[in-house]
Amino acid sequence: MTYIPPIADQKFLLDHIVKLDQLNGHQGFAGTSPDLVDAILAGVGELAAGVFAPLNRTGDQIGAKWSPEGVTMPPGFREGYRAYVEGGWGTLAAPQEFGGQGLPLSLATVVMEDLGSANMGFSLVAMLSAGAVEALPEHGSAELNALWLPKIVSGEWPATMNLTEPQAGSDVGALKTRAVRQADGSYRIKGQKIFITYGDHDLAENIVHLVLARTPDAPEGTKGISLFLVPKFRLGADGAPAESNDVRPASIEHKMGIHASPTCVMAYGDNDDCVGWIVGEENGGMRGMFTMMNNARLNVGLQGVSIAERATQAAVAYASERIQGTRAGAASRDPVRIIEHADVRRMLLRMKALTQAARALAYYAAGQTDRASRGDGAAKARIDLLTPLVKAYGTDVGEEVASLGVQVHGGMGYIEETGAAQHYRDVRISRIYEGTNGIQAADLVGRKIGLEGGHTLASLFADIRRDSAGEAVLRDLVDACEAIASRLQSASADDRMAASYPFLTMLSVATCGWLMLLQRRVAEGDEGDPNFLAMKRAAAAFYLEQIVHEAMGLQAAAAAPADILYSVNEEMFAT
Numbered sequence: 001m002t003y004i005p006p007i008a009d010q011k012f013l014l015d016h017i018v019k020l021d022q023l024n025g026h027q028g029f030a031g032t033s034p035d036l037v038d039a040i041l042a043g044v045g046e047l048a049a050g051v052f053a054p055l056n057r058t059g060d061q062i063g064a065k066w067s068p069e070g071v072t073m074p075p076g077f078r079e080g081y082r083a084y085v086e087g088g089w090g091t092l093a094a095p096q097e098f099g100g101q102g103l104p105l106s107l108a109t110v111v112m113e114d115l116g117s118a119n120m121g122f123s124l125v126a127m128l129s130a131g132a133v134e135a136l137p138e139h140g141s142a143e144l145n146a147l148w149l150p151k152i153v154s155g156e157w158p159a160t161m162n163l164t165e166p167q168a169g170s171d172v173g174a175l176k177t178r179a180v181r182q183a184d185g186s187y188r189i190k191g192q193k194i195f196i197t198y199g200d201h202d203l204a205e206n207i208v209h210l211v212l213a214r215t216p217d218a219p220e221g222t223k224g225i226s227l228f229l230v231p232k233f234r235l236g237a238d239g240a241p242a243e244s245n246d247v248r249p250a251s252i253e254h255k256m257g258i259h260a261s262p263t264c265v266m267a268y269g270d271n272d273d274c275v276g277w278i279v280g281e282e283n284g285g286m287r288g289m290f291t292m293m294n295n296a297r298l299n300v301g302l303q304g305v306s307i308a309e310r311a312t313q314a315a316v317a318y319a320s321e322r323i324q325g326t327r328a329g330a331a332s333r334d335p336v337r338i339i340e341h342a343d344v345r346r347m348l349l350r351m352k353a354l355t356q357a358a359r360a361l362a363y364y365a366a367g368q369t370d371r372a373s374r375g376d377g378a379a380k381a382r383i384d385l386l387t388p389l390v391k392a393y394g395t396d397v398g399e400e401v402a403s404l405g406v407q408v409h410g411g412m413g414y415i416e417e418t419g420a421a422q423h424y425r426d427v428r429i430s431r432i433y434e435g436t437n438g439i440q441a442a443d444l445v446g447r448k449i450g451l452e453g454g455h456t457l458a459s460l461f462a463d464i465r466r467d468s469a470g471e472a473v474l475r476d477l478v479d480a481c482e483a484i485a486s487r488l489q490s491a492s493a494d495d496r497m498a499a500s501y502p503f504l505t506m507l508s509v510a511t512c513g514w515l516m517l518l519q520r521r522v523a524e525g526d527e528g529d530p531n532f533l534a535m536k537r538a539a540a541a542f543y544l545e546q547i548v549h550e551a552m553g554l555q556a557a558a559a560a561p562a563d564i565l566y567s568v569n570e571e572m573f574a575t
Contacts, residue, residue, distance in 0.1 A: 003053040003118050005045030006309055008532045009356060010110050010363075011037070016522045017360055017515060018106045018367035029104055029370070037107065044089060044111045051080045052118035059121050059260025060422050064201065066252040071200040071262045077122060081203040084115075085155040090126055094133045098149040105373070109366040112299055113359070116306030120426045121260030123306075125158050125198045127299045131292035132159035132210055136229075139280040139288035144229060147239070148208055157231075158204055161292055162193040162211040162266060172212065172286070173221035177268065179213035179228055179276060189213055189230055189276040190269035192250070195433070199264030200232070200249035206241040207232040210292065211268065211276060212285050219283065227285035228276035230268065246274040257425030293434060294387055298369070300434045301390035302362045304398025307427040308355040311405035314420055315351060318409050319344050338408075347408050351401045352535065353542040356519075357512035358397040364515055365390045381456040385448045386511070388440035393508035395430035395437060402427045441500035444507070449485045457485060464514040471517060473548050477510045484558045498562035502554040509551035516540040 014020045014037065024032045055076050062074040084090065093108035094100025108130070115123035132152055136145050151157040165175045177191025189211060193199075200207065209230045218224030236242035249264040268274045279288050319339040326333050327340045338344045365386045371379035402424040406413035413420040431437045449457050461478050468474045484503050488496050520540035523533045 003049050003310060004313060005041070005048055005114050005117075007041050007045055008529065009359065009536075010041055010113070012519070012522075012532075012536070013360055013363040014106060014110075016519065017364050018104075018370075020104065020106060020367075023104050023106070023367075023370055029102060029374075032103060032107065040092070040107055041110055043087070044114050047083060047087060047089065048114035048118035051083050052115055052122055055080055055122060055260075056119040057419065057422075059119060060257075060426075061259075063259035064252060064262035066249060066262070066264075070202065071249055071252060071264065073201050073203055073262075074260060077260070078203055080122065081125065081155075084126065088154075089115075090129060090133075090155040091153055093130075094153040095137055098133075098137070098145065099153045100133070104366075104370040106363065106366040106370055109302060109363060113302055113306050113309070113362075116303050117310040119260065120303060120307060121258040123303075124258065124261045125201070125203060126155065127296065128161050128197060128292075129155060129159045130299065131161060131295040132208065134295045135210065135288050135292040136279065138291055139227070139284075140229070141279075144277055144279065147235070148229060148231075151206070152208055156204060157206040157208050158198065159208045159210060160196055160199055161289070161296065162196055162199075162209050162230075163289065163293075164193060164195045166192065166194055172225065172289075175212055175214065175225065177211065177213040179215050179226060179278075181215065182275075185277075187213075187215075187228060187276045187278060188269065188272065189228060189274040190272065192268070193266045195253070196264045196266045197261055197433075199262065199266045200252075201262055205233075209247065209266070210279065210289070212289055213276070215282055222286050224283055225285040225289075226282050227279040227288040229279055230274065230276040234275060246271050255429070257422065257428055296434045297387055297391040297440070298362070298365055300430050301358075301365075301392070301394030303430045304394035304396070304427060305355065305359045305362055307398045307423050307430075308351065308358060308401035311402045311420065311423040312348070312351040312355050314418070314423070315405040315408040316348060318412070318418065318420075319348060322410075322412075344408060347404045349538065349542050350546075351404050351408075353516075353539040353547065354397045354401050356536070356539045357516050357543050357547070358394045360515040360519065361386070361508070361512050362390050362394055378459070381451055382460065384451060385444075385456050385460065388444045388448060389504065389508045389511060391434065392431075392437040392440040392504055393512070395427070396505070398427040398430055399424070437504075438501060441504040442497055444504050445488050445496045445500040450489065454485075454489070458482075460511065464510060467514060468517060471513075471544060473552065474510065474513045474517065474544060477506065477513065477548055477552055480552065480555050481507050481510055484555070487559070492562070494562035494566070498560065498565055499558045502557035506551045506554050506558060509548055513544055513548045516543045520544075 023029050058074050065072045089111050091100045092103045093105045096102040136149055152159050179187040179189050181187050211228045211230045212225050214224050231245055232247050233241035234243050234245045246269055248267050250267045251265045253263040322338045323335045324338050327336045368379045368383040372383050406420045409418050409420045412418050461482055464478050520537055523536040
């Protein structure tokens with residue numbers, strides 16, 4: 001089935017949730033006239049539907065291929081990536097001094113959503129470059145940025161993020177990659193990284209790796225980590241890629257999904273000739289990497305939205321065509337399309353409601369990021385609070401909606417030819433990488449609810465309460481979240497961690513319920529496509545009347561102490 005960009009919902013959110021008009025032409029952004037916004041939404045929709053989407057099945061079936069010479073992408077991917085670069089789609093939100101257009105991140109969010117829906121595995125090559133474009137201007141030297149950033153911004157030299165090592169996993173402080181300073185100020189890099197997305201490929205003439213490593217006299221743990229820019233090829237006197245930089249993909253992983261995305265084991269300095277340049281100060285690498293990672297976490301949450309949208313479209317199309325059974329209670333005994341059955345409609349409307357809610361959360365976060373980037377301190381605090389929600393809840397929604405998509409297809413969903421299974425396989429990684437969702441929940445209760453002495457969270461609660469008159473259950477959910485957050489502030493570490501995931505879900509649903517309520521009110525008084533507005537009202541009502549109620553049921557889990565989790569030992573788990 002083809003992909004149809006959800007332009008109407010994207011535009012609705014940009015207007016009424018992001019409030020893009022408030023960013024138009026001031027606060028340091030380039031002009032974002034309605035005509036420009038419409039052109040961007042239409043243009044990236046055409047790229048996604050016409051170029052990326054047709055490659056989705058090819059990428060899944062053929063996948064990226066490794067050889068000792070490097071990684072080869074499936075047929076059509078080089079041409080598709082060239083279309084992305086030549087269209088300037090990676091430049092939208094990048095700084096103008098490095099070749100970007102200086103537009104709000106909110107517009108770049110539409111680009112990432114559409115490309116992810118069309119072809120999640122392919123879109124990952126652009127996602128990590130976006131993180132580098134945010135990290136390097138903030139942490140890199142002027143000389144380093146002038147040399148490398150314009151090509152990263154344009155997409156000509158895509159970037160990667162290198163954290164994980166075999167022995168370290170999520171414990172970044174245990175990494176062993178070494179960086180030894182040379183007389184000319186560069187560093188010799190030696191070590192191995194795993195799970196590196198697009199660590200190697202044949203889409204571009206160079207690849208720029210941002211690599212965490214430890215200098216010889218660095219302190220233990222994360223305090224001794226530095227960040228380095230390490231290209232695949234060093235540059236010649238003319239600024240073009242020249243000699244190999246002793247960087248190679250040792251292998252690629254054979255994965256459950258995203259087969260078009262080469263997940264590489266990367267070897268640095270096998271021949272002691274890998275050169276890197278430091279980004280920021282020695283032992284200050286985690287600051288730069290967290291800038292990049294937080295960008296990636298927002299985009300991974302958006303991947304959940306992307307797959308949810310694609311899975312929903314496929315399910316609606318199948319349910320509208322598949323004829324099976326008779327409608328319960330109908331006078332006629334003639335077979336009907338399965339979209340006539342109540343349970344199928346329940347699943348489809350749930351898919352719509354969850355997708356629209358997660359999209360609203362991701363777009364709202366993008367709008368807050370835009371405001372924070374122009375000095376709005378309250379927006380900065382809010383986006384810090386929202387980041388674990390966007391990443392975790394967005395991907396939870398993506399997996400649930402993809403699973404529902406398989407269910408709507410029935411037996412045809414469990415086989416590969418309909419594509420429903422691929423959506424489920426592709427989205428499953430999103431709850432794991434860029435910090436598992438459990439890590440996001442731990443971050444929320446361990447650091448984020450205490451931001452500004454709790455004022456950041458209290459401000460969010462106040463905003464939801466202000467707008468939720470007449471929505472008793474939503475207000476009750478906010479009250480429950482507030483009570484749990486207060487208890488967690490003084491709870492033991494074990495009890496906080498035990499409560500973290502249900503609390504994250506409750507807070508996410510409360511925030512999404514608020515955003516859906518705001519949308520429903522606009523849709524009730526708006527003029528436009530009656531079908532779109534009717535679906536918006538129905539999706540919002542479903543979310544508020546069912547999903548918010550479900551989240552109230554998580555109170556017991558969020559209030560339970562950790563005792564039961566530690567009442568058994570390791571041997572007992574094996575029985």
